[in-house]
Amino acid sequence: MWIRMLVAMLAATLLLIALLSANAEYRLFMPGLLEGAVLTAEITVLGAVLAVFMALIAALAKLYGPLPIRWLSTTYIEIFRGTSALVQLFWLYFVLPQFGIFLDAFLVAVLALGLNIGAYGAEVVRGAIVSVARGQWEASIALNMSRAQMLRRIILPQAFTAMIPPWGNLFIELVKSTSLVSLITLADLTFKAQQMNQSTLKTVPVFTLVLLIYLAISLTVTIAMRLLEQRASKGLTRGRVA
Known part of the structure; x- marks a missing residue:
C-alpha cells in the first residue's frame, strides 16, 4: 500500500x-534545470556507492579489527559525523590545495x-549487526564457521x-546535501536555479520547478529502498521457512 502511495505521489x-x-514562463528554465538535475543525480549515485562501501568497512573494522584499526575507524566516524558537510567540502576543495593536493570539484563533492x-x-551497519x-x-559457532563465513x-x-x-x-539526506556542492562551483540543480533567479528574477517559477525536481528524485530513492526492503524481507522469510 505504501509503495503504491509513493508511486502515485511520484506520478503526480x-x-x-x-x-x-x-507554460512558456516555466518552459524557459527546464533545459538548464534538467542539466543540473543530471549532475545532482550523478553525485547522489556515486556518493551513495562510496557511503555504503565506507560504512561497511568502518563498521566491520570497529567491531572486529585490531585495536589500531578500531581507533582509526572510530576517528573517521566521529570526525565526519561531528563536523559539517559544508566544512568538509570547503576543506577538501579549498584547504587541501594549500598542501599541494588539488582535486576536481566533482571528485570533492563525491568524496x-x-x-x-x-x-x-x-553506525547503522554496526547496530544492525549487533x-x-x-x-x-x-x-554459526556450533557449525564451526570462521568469523568471515559467519x-x-x-x-x-x-x-x-x-x-x-x-x-x-x-540517501534522502544525501540528495538534499548535494545542494551544497553549488558552493564549490559545481553547476548542480541548486547552482542552475540560483543563476537563473539572479539573471531573470523569476523566483516563483524557478524555485517551484526546483522543489518539484528534488521531490521527484527523493521519491524515486524512497520507492527503490521500499522495494528493496520488501524483497529482502521476503527472501529472509523464505530462508527461515526452508
Missing part, C-alpha cells in the same frame, strides 16, 4: 512538472558527501534487512 509530481513546463553519509551509515539474535551467532552467510544477510530503512533516510 512528474505530471505537475510536465504541466508547468507547458565529501560519500564520506559524510558513510560515517553515519557505519542486533542479530544471539542464537544465530551461537548456531558474517557472509548468516549475520550480514539478516542484518541487511534491518539496515535498509535507515539507509533510505541517509
Whole structure:
C-alpha cells in the first residue's frame, strides 16, 4: 500500500512538472534545470556507492579489527559525523590545495558527501549487526564457521534487512546535501536555479520547478529502498521457512 502511495505521489509530481513546463514562463528554465538535475543525480549515485562501501568497512573494522584499526575507524566516524558537510567540502576543495593536493570539484563533492553519509551509515551497519539474535551467532559457532563465513552467510544477510530503512533516510539526506556542492562551483540543480533567479528574477517559477525536481528524485530513492526492503524481507522469510 505504501509503495503504491509513493508511486502515485511520484506520478503526480512528474505530471505537475510536465504541466508547468507547458507554460512558456516555466518552459524557459527546464533545459538548464534538467542539466543540473543530471549532475545532482550523478553525485547522489556515486556518493551513495562510496557511503555504503565506507560504512561497511568502518563498521566491520570497529567491531572486529585490531585495536589500531578500531581507533582509526572510530576517528573517521566521529570526525565526519561531528563536523559539517559544508566544512568538509570547503576543506577538501579549498584547504587541501594549500598542501599541494588539488582535486576536481566533482571528485570533492563525491568524496565529501560519500564520506559524510558513510560515517553515519557505519553506525547503522554496526547496530544492525549487533542486533542479530544471539542464537544465530551461537548456531554459526556450533557449525564451526570462521568469523568471515559467519558474517557472509548468516549475520550480514539478516542484518541487511534491518539496515535498509535507515539507509533510505541517509540517501534522502544525501540528495538534499548535494545542494551544497553549488558552493564549490559545481553547476548542480541548486547552482542552475540560483543563476537563473539572479539573471531573470523569476523566483516563483524557478524555485517551484526546483522543489518539484528534488521531490521527484527523493521519491524515486524512497520507492527503490521500499522495494528493496520488501524483497529482502521476503527472501529472509523464505530462508527461515526452508
